[in-house]
Amino acid sequence: MPDHLKLPLYEGEFERKKGRGGRIKGRENRNQFSEVQVFNLGEIKDNFDEDKKAFSQFFDPNLIFKIKLNQKVNEDTFTKFLELKNIRVISPSPEGSGYWISLADDENLEKIIDKLKEYGKNETYKLFDIIENFEPIPPEEKIGEQLKKSPLKEGEEAYLDIEIWRMENSRLGKFLDGFNKFIISKHGRVTDNFKTQNLCLLRVKINKSIIDEILNLREISRIDRPPKPYITYEKLSTPLENFETGEVPPKNATAIAILDSGILSNHPLLEKAVGDEIASPFLSTDKIHENKPEDDVGHGTKVAGIALYGDIKKCIDDKEFRPEIWILSAKVMFKKENPETGEIYAAFDESELLEHQMEDTIKYFTKEYPNCRVVNISFGDGCKKMFGDTRQFSLATLLDELASELDIIFVVSSGNIDNHELVNVFPYKYPDYLIEDNKYAKIIDPATSAYAITVGSIGQEYGPNGRQMTLYSSPAKTNYPSPFTCVGPGYKGMIKPELVEEGGNIIIPSDPAKQEDIGGNLIVLNPKWIEEAKLFSTGYGTSFSAPKVAHYVAKLFNHFPDYSSNLIKALLIASARIPSDRPEHLKDINFNNSDKSLIDLLKIYGYGKLNFELAVSSDSEHVLLLTENQIKLDGIHLYYFYLPQEFIETPGNREISVVLVYNPKIRRNRIDYMGVNMEFHLFKNTDIQEVRASYEKTIQSSEDLEEIIPQKLKKKEIVLHPGVRTRKKGIHQKGIKLYSESPDIEQEKPLVLAIVSQGKWLKDKDYLQDFALVVTIRHEARIDLYNKIRQQIQERVRIK
Secondary structure (H helix, E strand, C coil), X not given: CCCCEECCECCCCEXXXXXXXXXXXXXXXXXXXXXXXXHXXXXXXXXXXXXXXXXXXCCCCCCEEEEEECCCCCHHHHXXXXXXXXXXXEECCCCCCEEEEEEECCCCCHHHHHHHHHHHHCCCCHHHHHEEEEECCCHHHHECHHHHHCCCCCCCEEEEEEEECCCCHHHHHHHHHHHHHHHXXXXXXXXXXXXXXXXXXXXXXXXXXXXXXXXXXXXXXXXXXXXXCCCCCCCCEECCCCCEECXXXXXXXXXXXXXXXXXXXXXXXXXXXXXXXXXXXXXXXXXXXXXXXXXXXXXHHHHHHHHHHCCHHHHHHHXXXXXXXEEEEEECCEEEECCCCCCEEEECCCCCCHHHHHHHHHHHHHHHCCCEEEXXXXXXXXXXXXXXXXXXXXXXXHHHHHHHHHCCEEEEECCECCHHHHCCCCCCCCCHHHHCCCHHHECEECCCCCCCEEEEEECCCCCCCCCCCCCEECCCCCCCECCCECECCCHHHCCCCCEEEECCCCXXXXXXXXXXXXXXXXXXXXXXXXXXXXXXXXXXXXXXXXXXXHHHHHHHHHHCCCCCHHHHHHHHHHHCECCCCCCHXXXXXXCXXXXXXXXXXXXXXXCCEXXXXXXXXXXXXXXXXXXXXXXXXXXXXXXXXXXXXHHHHCCCCEEEEEEEEECCCXXXXXXXXXXXXXXXXXXXXXXXXXXXXXXXXXXXXXXXXXXXXXXXXXXXEECCECCHHHHCCCCEEEEEEEECCCCCCCCCCCEEEEEEEEECCCCCCCCEEEEEEEEEEEECCCCCHHHHHHHHHHHHHHHC
16 A cells, blocks of 8 residues: 655745734723722622631632623733733633633732722723623532532531642642641541642542531632543453464554553453553552552453454454554552442542542653553543533643643543433434533543543444344444434534544333343453353443544554654544434535534534544545644644646545644643644645735734634635634644535646644744644545656656
8 A cells, every 4th residue: 555645845934924903892881880890899808808817827818709701802911901900810711701710919909999990080991891890709600510419418528629729839839738727627638639730639538517618718619529430331241262363562562551440461362462550559548459450340351452452343253363552551440339239330539639640650651661652541520521611621631731741642432421311312312412412411521631532432233132022223323323422512612522433332122121232232352251251241332432543543653653643643533534324414414514514413423433544554546645844833834735637527526635633732721722723724726925925914813813814815715624713623623625526626736735823822932833734635436646646746846
């Protein structure tokens, strides 16, 4: 199979000129507004003074409150405006307008009150126009979903997670010391704490008597019960005998770290490929022993088998199991048993933070094993759903920090809909409940991670397990979304999940009294292979979709060991296609539709199901051009390629797609989660010099520019879908153009691809943003696109 082609860069990077920002809407009743807000700030100060006395023996409280904005504003401009009045922003609204969390350096609020009074009398301090109200933060807003559902009972003592507003280090440190003393004085204890640049988390053990006092502390952002694993355990079995196994993988083969319930490394189909297995021990309990990394639940063994072999059913059919990658296992969950039902399930330790275990484990593996390039996470917090204006979750933020620091790829399952919710809607309302805006069906923490490849589930070929007397069926056919899969979009509208993979189905009997059939399940390794004398069992869930993608990611690294994580992810996404077999409401949507209708498809399927062979190499009708590069803030790169005449004139369906993947710095306490935004535009029937000249002219815009494209070039743009505004919300971007007829493209002129960076809160002029690009050109007719495109590139390079 031929290698992918290099995407040519037009020599010379240049910067775009930026115009002035947008205008602020004024206010007519300044004097009335001023009087009301001076009163509000007085109330906030009086309440603060009371708390200052109440907690003086423990710590010096911080004056934190909300500022509600009525319109979007440039974050840096408004932050400086407040700083001049001795107010700091510690967490702006994710949407720009809305509520901003602020902290007063001046506890008397003298300066801001004085300026408000001046604003009421004169046309000064115009930025007050965007403020609607100053308000305290109500305690009820700090209560997490699990604690709302299950509040502490009288006399109950429980472990809780507390998130602290991420103040600057010295102020935060003083508060944490005093808060610890306060908890001890109330007969509680802080059992764990975790701090990064974006996070400050505590695990505490307290009783109901002090929870109200804690909720009233201004420094507290959120309090909730600890997360519980959100995974499925199906232990039905199916036999297999007579197969061949390969040798151990090569020493330098890619390793996948499996963070789960551990593995049973002596399973006959795992033992040759286990590079290391560790237990992530707890600080204060013996629920996980450092010298006992074995899987006592079964889930981790099933996940590891799929990560190692991909499609286990195919291996069985081929009677061949040949490990090509290494498995590194970390046990981060332990076995618990429901005393009433006897059900075995996995649990996290209530006294410690999962974030601690995750960071320590991942850094250990990447330090000890340089070939560890992929981490699979098939669990999450089912109570943390990405819905509405939810802030980015803490575990997802940690994954983004680690992915950026370590250049690794996280593959995360999107999550499963809770069975208590599923029974109310499946099969009767399938697939409408996935398309509608239902909170219970949304992706969970950490599937919202910007850097992670999030994986949803689709159904595979299925059939009832030989029970002929009862009619079994499912409305979820092959390649339809699995009934249980959680859907996007992600944080701030990011396209999530990015990919889907087979994760099983639910086959139900016509008679409700009959048991659910296993014919829709996936085949997985059996953790009870000794006692049941069977190497395989079955199960379903997005837990098993994710490791299949992780398997392909690792194999891609085996093929391209020098490629960055950006380029590996770009190849995966470039190879992906949304299956044509889809439910009624979704089957007529395609990538030429508007984003409004396309989003129903994207939030379920993402960019589709990957094709490993297409990710590895091009063929005659399917050509990939790729590159990796760096770009300055507010810089522009221009790439180009030529379409052969045969692509334009030969009848048949055609496709041009562009994938951009980059790895920006992230900040959880900024409006813009990413410090850099990137986007791309594809132009036809023009030349590179014209595109460059157009971009070099000033583009009048605000900092919230939605599309960076010169007016002169708009009529020459090939409009890719999803559109710029949708795809640039994330760092994994793909735009597609489908042609069923001959496109209006002049063959003698190049297609010009403009890559544009837009600095947000990053201001370092020397900063260079890494990125990867993959362009795909595809035609359904049997024509030799590959050699014609390669020849044109070589000829143009020689001419230059």
